Amino acid sequence: MLDMRMVSCFQRCRCAYRYSHRLYSTVKPKYPPSIDICGTQYPTDEVTNITPAIISKIPIRLHTQPAHPLSNLRSLIESHWPDFAHLSSFSPLVTPFKNFDELSFPKDHPGRSVTDSYYINKDLMLRTHTSAHEVEVFREGQSKWLLTADVYRRDEIDASHYPVFHQVEGAKLYESNSTGMKQLEQDNLRLEQYLAKSNIVIEDVANVSETNPVQERHDAVQAEMVARNLKLELNSLILTLFGGAREGAEGEEPLRVRWIEAYFPFTSPSFEVEVFFRGKWLEILGCGVIRQATLDTAGVQNKIGWAFGLGLERIAMILYSIPDIRLFWSTDPRFLSQFKEGEISTFKSYSKYPSCFKDVSFWLPENSGFHENDFCDLVRDVAGDLVEDIDAFVHPKTKRGSLCYRINYCSMDRSLSNEETNEIHKTVVSRLTNEFGVEIR
Ligand code: DAH
Numbered sequence: 001m002l003d004m005r006m007v008s009c010f011q012r013c014r015c016a017y018r019y020s021h022r023l024y025s026t027v028k029p030k031y032p033p034s035i036d037i038c039g040t041q042y043p044t045d046e047v048t049n050i051t052p053a054i055i056s057k058i059p060i061r062l063h064t065q066p067a068h069p070l071s072n073l074r075s076l077i078e079s080h081w082p083d084f085a086h087l088s089s090f091s092p093l094v095t096p097f098k099n100f101d102e103l104s105f106p107k108d109h110p111g112r113s114v115t116d117s118y119y120i121n122k123d124l125m126l127r128t129h130t131s132a133h134e135v136e137v138f139r140e141g142q143s144k145w146l147l148t149a150d151v152y153r154r155d156e157i158d159a160s161h162y163p164v165f166h167q168v169e170g171a172k173l174y175e176s177n178s179t180g181m182k183q184l185e186q187d188n189l190r191l192e193q194y195l196a197k198s199n200i201v202i203e204d205v206a207n208v209s210e211t212n213p214v215q216e217r218h219d220a221v222q223a224e225m226v227a228r229n230l231k232l233e234l235n236s237l238i239l240t241l242f243g244g245a246r247e248g249a250e251g252e253e254p255l256r257v258r259w260i261e262a263y264f265p266f267t268s269p270s271f272e273v274e275v276f277f278r279g280k281w282l283e284i285l286g287c288g289v290i291r292q293a294t295l296d297t298a299g300v301q302n303k304i305g306w307a308f309g310l311g312l313e314r315i316a317m318i319l320y321s322i323p324d325i326r327l328f329w330s331t332d333p334r335f336l337s338q339f340k341e342g343e344i345s346t347f348k349s350y351s352k353y354p355s356c357f358k359d360v361s362f363w364l365p366e367n368s369g370f371h372e373n374d375f376c377d378l379v380r381d382v383a384g385d386l387v388e389d390i391d392a393f394v395h396p397k398t399k400r401g402s403l404c405y406r407i408n409y410c411s412m413d414r415s416l417s418n419e420e421t422n423e424i425h426k427t428v429v430s431r432l433t434n435e436f437g438v439e440i441r
Contacts, residue, residue, distance in 0.1 A: 037093070037120065045121045049114050051381045054126070054152065057164045062328060063148045064088055067341045069316045070166050070328060074148045075342060077168055077310075080240045084170070085145040090133050092126050092150055099125060099132040102297055103266035115371040118152050118163075126152035130169035131266060131309055134290075138298035143173040143305070148312070154373040157380065158389035162325045166312040171290065172233070173305035176222060180303075184225050191232035198239050203258040204231065212261045212269040217292045222304055226289050227269055230306035231259060234273060234287065241315060242275060266291050267307065277318050285310035320347045324412065326385045332413045355388050355410030356418065358425040362438040364401050370436065378435065379407060382427045386411050402441070 031044040037055055062070045078086045096119075100112055110116055111128055118126040127133075130149050137145055147169045155161045174180040195202075208214055214223040235257065242255050256276035264270045267288025274281040287308030295303060313325055320339075322328070327335055327347075334350040364370050372392060379387055388410040392403065407428070409421045432438055 035120070042120045042124065047114055047119045047122050049154075049377075050118045050120055050126065051377050053377075053381045053384060054118055054163060057150070057329075058092060058126075060329075061150060063150065063166050063312065067339045068328075068336070069320050069322065069339055069347075070312050072339065072342060072344065073312055073316050073319065074166075074168065076241065076344070077148075077170075077237065078146055080237050081144070081146060081170070083144065084172075085137075085142050087133075087137065087145060087147040088149065090147065090149055092152065093120065093124055094127045094132050095123055096125050098135070099127055099129070102135045102294070103131055104291060104293055105265045109265070115373050116154055118154060128153050129309055130167040131307070133169065134171065134266070134294060134307060135298045137171075138173075138295060138300050143303065144171070146170045154377060156372065156390060157376050157387050159324045159326075160314070160317070162313070162328075163377075163380070165325075168310045168312060169307065170310070171305060171307040172229075173290075173295075173300065173303040174226065174229075176219075176302050176304045181222060181225065184229055188225065188229055188232060191229070191236055195232065195235055195239070198243060199254045200235065200239050200243060201254045201256050202235055203256065206259040206261040206269075206271050208269050209261070212263075212271075215268050215289070215292055218289070218304065223269075223289055226304055226306055227271075230287055230289070230308070231271075233306075234285070234308060238273070238275065241319065242277075262286055262288070264288055266294055275318075282314060282318070284314055319344050322347050323349065324388075326388075326412055329385060330412055334413075353411055353413075353415050355408045356416060356421045357406050357408045358421065359404060359406050360425075360429055360432065361402070361404035361441040362432065363441060364403065365437045365439075366401075368436065368438075370403075370438075374436070375405065375432070378431055379428055382431060383407075383409060383424050386416065386424065404441075 031048045034041045034043050035048070035050070035055070037050075038059055062068050063074050065071050074088070078084070096112065100109065105111065117128050120126075127149070129151050130147055133147055133149075137147060149167065149169075150164055151167050152164055155163055174184050206212070208224060208227065214220045238257055239255070258274050258276075258281065260272050260274065262270040262272040264286055267290060270286070270288035272283055273285045273287070274283050276282075285308050287306065290305050290307050292304075295305075313328060316322060316328070317325065330336070338347055339345065376390060379390065386409050388408040390408070391406045393406070407425065409416060409424065429440060433440060
């Protein structure tokens, strides 16, 4: 049985109409024998599904652009752990082996499918998470480090989903001998004292349990101390990130944070952290005690440690009050000029331009293997950031085989004319017919 927790990530699928996860793409545009990515030619094959819209994002590297909110947030996190190695220049092109196998992902994990990930060809993909670099960084001998990078996942389109986003991966290892454990104990004591003084409420019912066990190869006492350290370190990061405004503010609502049990193939026990913000629980990171197999692969011996992966956009949207994830990609000076290096400030919307929706309904050919993410990528490829969101409707009578989507077109920087929107929509419809073989209703 496919466990929903296995799909867990910051961008959990909410698609209304998914037929299945496919290992091979059955509907897709024809590709030339090779494609250019940042000046290098790569051969294509039957799994190729990367689009020009995605390729164009690769060189941008928002997390390194001075004063950009994502880059400011990266700096803030790095300054929270000044003695960690700070890495941010790893290429997003990785082998599926590195993205999945090295981290003990099962062969049938849905993340591997072409419907969920971008492939250049069978042997090369865009990393779906920063964890893809864990083994290589540990192999280099780093034992406390942060790595920030752009990651890529095929997903639906709306205000909080974008196929490219940014993560910070962090990890720390301790010697699994008495010196290491003494150090760990001292670190835990120091962090406990620091957090005891803060105005932060932590709900934590995510303990080591039968469903979230200590690894067989670990000493239970050591593993529990590492998990404790992980939680203390991350709670103090959360306080740095979200607690600032509350410092000394009497009568201020305390920040609420909750830890929940999770599953990741490369950690055990595993956890997720959610923060209560504007009336909603928001998932901001996944973490856990590193599987010893990962450290074995990296050639690391006699050490035990934790790792986490945190989504930058979600946190930046809260801290800067940025209402739409597409804004991070805006080059409009009205957006960019609002931010200063090293500062977190409140974003002021410069305007909301009217949106204009267009519907498209169609019949699918038999056994089409259609997947909503194929449709979203096609629309993005035609309309770029002019798509605000896409809603799917399943016709109540005909159900399977007949689909209807409402595409909301809206620019963040100007008013779109009806003629322009019509032209874009016409291209979407004609590519849909040509590439997916659908029959427009
Ligand atoms: N890579 C996971 C994701 O993208 C997040 C994560 C979970 C990272 C556990 C970790 C970890 O380092 O230990 O959903």
